[in-house]
Amino acid sequence: MRRFAVPAALVLCVCAAIPPLAAAQPRADAVADASTHGTLVLRPNADVLRGLGIELAGGLVQGDTRRFGIAPRAPLTVELRDGGPTAVGDTPIALPALVLRRADGVRSPPLSLRSADGGVRRWRVVDDAGAVWLRITQAMRSPDGASALSLLTSDMRVGPALAAWAGDVAAAGLPFANAELHLPLRLRAADKSEAAGKSCTVPNWPGTPGFVTDVILTNIDDIDVMRCRNLSDADEPCDGPGGAPGELVVVPSVTLRNSSAANASEVPWYTKFTGNFPPYDNDQHPFLVWNLYRLDAEGRIDQIARSGLKHAFATANDACVEPCNNQHILGRGCEDLYNSFSNDANAFLSPRREVIPSRGIWGRCGSVFDDGLDALGVGTPGCDSAQDAAPANDGYRERMVVRESDLDPALHAGAEYLVDSWYVVRDDIDLFNTMGSRALVPVWFGTRWDLSGSPPAYTQGSVLDRWLExxxxxxxxxxxxxxxxxxxxxxxxRVHRNAEARYVYDYAIMNYDLTRPITSGAEPDLQVLRNHGLAQITLALLHGATVDVHDYRDGDASAANDWPGTVGADAVAWEAPDAQAYLEWGSLVTLRLESAAAPGPGLLQLAMAEAGMPAFQTASVLVPDASQLFRDGFD
Incomplete structure (x- = not known):
């Protein structure tokens, strides 16, 4: 085992989240002592600070961040394995400039930073008595520790001591800030040969004969309400169920793992616009999306909110089967995570329409990051392979925005809620293990919403499987x-017979990644001109079956984009009123029929929005069938 000397100071920044490290760490092959000054950078959550009635003081203000100088109180031991930092000692790191101030002028006591469990994914900000004021979770460490211990991003959360000090004990766990940490390391000479990573030098890329890409979503770790706005009065906070109309931004924190199979490929994970790299000669990276669903007391499922598209930018490469300390290549069997603050970062969010989802290809030319416009939308067309300013950040653009009324228990008695998320990974062989869902329970605490859910059980696979179950x-x-x-x-x-002996047919149709894109140019500067999904849905009616009720729902509050239904002699058809209402990828609609006819096998037909062949996709599903009137199997 070798040891590294780490400088007396540390650099911590608020940027993105990383999955927690395993409690048991493998044997280190290098160790260092940290003993120089560093930096703590926080990007605070203004809504949480305002709700607690406190402010963050001290430090250097840089845009929406604060940078603090920090320093270990004694040499801090850092252990490395395969070039990546895995464990740290218990030496406290002083945070002299980090000060919290209440409205009455009272200031927080002196604070310091310590590892929560001896690893590098979880940390605590404590006072001299050991009380926990803040917690750092889901920390994404850089897998390359040759020169520094760096947390690329993490979630900093309110601790119990801060919650009590602010007079709101229920605030413990709220998302306080995004944090990054950088701690320079001084490697001992005897350890330098062991500090380098041992794989990813010659990756087995997707497309390598005998290798397949299989990225697996292993958990939805947290579900956070990042902010809420009152639509009636921008100067007032949200006031909960039955109050003024409001909207809240909901963000999950997720963990993934590359397959550990012997034939699993490495996966490119390059930050957008950083160059053109193998194996696709572009800046290939995965994308993340998430959605919120309500399962009502009548048995229907609605997708009530959906996110934009999150661009992945780096990987932690934790707990690998084969070591990989290149943060832009996901190694075999390696873990990675994206925390809530990372998934709320404006600089990495764009519209879903920019990606061809079934192929995992981004049309960066003409995207919101390469349109030639500044943050205010001023400029000339881009498409020059250079990243332009992200659109102005109002905190709601491309987020999953949930209407308060959709969570109101008085309006939705007996409803259940599920959040799902999935990665769009180029050449991945299994769509359904890249996704999963978790139940949540919306609760209004008098001044804020909590959607954390209890228990936080995660289930892999499609949310529609949860609905069927x-x-x-x-x-x-x-x-x-x-x-x-x-x-x-x-x-x-789902088909059931109601109390009036009528058959109720519920159809949930989820367009996961079916589009017919119209493009211009080629990678790396491909432009996606259009990327539409479905424009019409038709259900057969068999042997003279009739329907009493037909209904369409898309989960939003707008009637203008609802698809009108038409009942014919042998089918019911719903058609999008315009291009803005198409069933695009990542979106769900539900249909309901009521009929005296029992179910039989019939045809569901889906019409593509874009011209081309085939014009339709079909499936055999249960539909009303008058010939089944006395042979339904429901008795």
Whole structure:
């Protein structure tokens, strides 16, 4: 085992989140002592500070961040394995400039930073008595520790001592700030040969014969409400159920792992616009999306909110099967995470329409990051391979924005809620293990919403499978996957007979990644001109079956984009009123029919919005069938 000397100071910055390290660390092959000055950079959550009635004082203000000088009180031991920092000693790191101030002028006591468990993913900000004022979770460390211990991003959360000091004990756990840490290391000469990583030098890229890409979403760790706005009075906070209309931004923190199979490829993870790299000669990286669903007491599922597109920018490469300390290549069996603050970072959010989802290809030319415009939308067309300013950050652009009314228990008695998330990874062989969902329970605490959920159980796979599993006894269930070269649609069906002896047919149609893109140019400067999904849905009616009720829902509050339904002699059809209402990728609609006819096998037809062949995709699903009137199996 070798040791490194780390300078007396540390650099901590608020940027993005990393998945927690495993409690048990493998044996180190190098060690250092930190003994020089560093920096703590925080990007505070203004809504949380305002709600607690406190302000962050001290430090150097730089835009929306504060930078603090910090220093270990004694040499701090840092252990490295395969070139990456894995463990630290218990030496406290003084934070002399980090001061919190209440409205009455009272200031926080002197604070210091310590590892929470001896690892590098979880930290605590404590006072001299050991009380926890702030916690750092989901810290993404750089896998290259040859010169520094760096946390590329992390979630800093309110601790119990701060919550009590602010007079709001229920505030413990709220997202306080995004934090980054950088601690210079002085390697001992005997350890330098062990400090280098041992793989990713010659990656087995996607497309290498015998290798496949298989990235797996392993958890949705946290669900945070980052901010809320009152739509009636911008100067007033949200006032909860039954109050003024409001909107809240909800963000998950997620963890993933590359497959540990012997034939698993490494995966490119390059920050956008940093150059053109193998294997695709571009800045290839994965993308993350998330959505919120309500399962109502009547048994229907609605997608009530959806995010934009999060661009991945680096990987922590934790707990690898094969070591990899290149933060832009996900190694075999390596873990990575994206915390809540990272997923709320304006500089990495763009519209979903810019990505061809079934192929994991981004049209960066003409995107919101390469349109030639500044943050205020002024300028000339870009498409010059250079990153332009991100659109102005109002805190709501491309976020998952949830209406307060959609969470109001008085309006949705008996409802359940699920959040899902998935990665769009180029050449990945399994869409459904890159995704998962978690139940949450919306609670209004008098001044703020909490959506953390209890218990926080995560389930891998499609959210529509969760909907089917929740069907009560006596409900007929059906799952159909439409899989094509252009993408996939999952159709889930539930049929039951109601108290009036009528058959109720519920269809949930999720367009996961089916589009027919119209593009210009080629990678790395491909431009996606259009990227539409579906424009019409038709359900057959068999042997003279009729329907009493037909209904369409897309989960939003606008009637203008609802698809009107038309009942014909042998089918019911719904058609988008315009291009703004198409069923685009990552979106769900639900249909309901009521009929005297029992279910039989019939045709579901989905019409592509863009011209070309095939014009339709189809699946066999249960539909009303008059010939089944006395052979339904429901008795």
């Amino acid at each position: 929740r069907a009560p006894a006596g409900v007929v269930r059906q799952r159909r996957l439409i899989e094509t070269a252009e993408g996939r649609v999952l159709v889930a069906v």
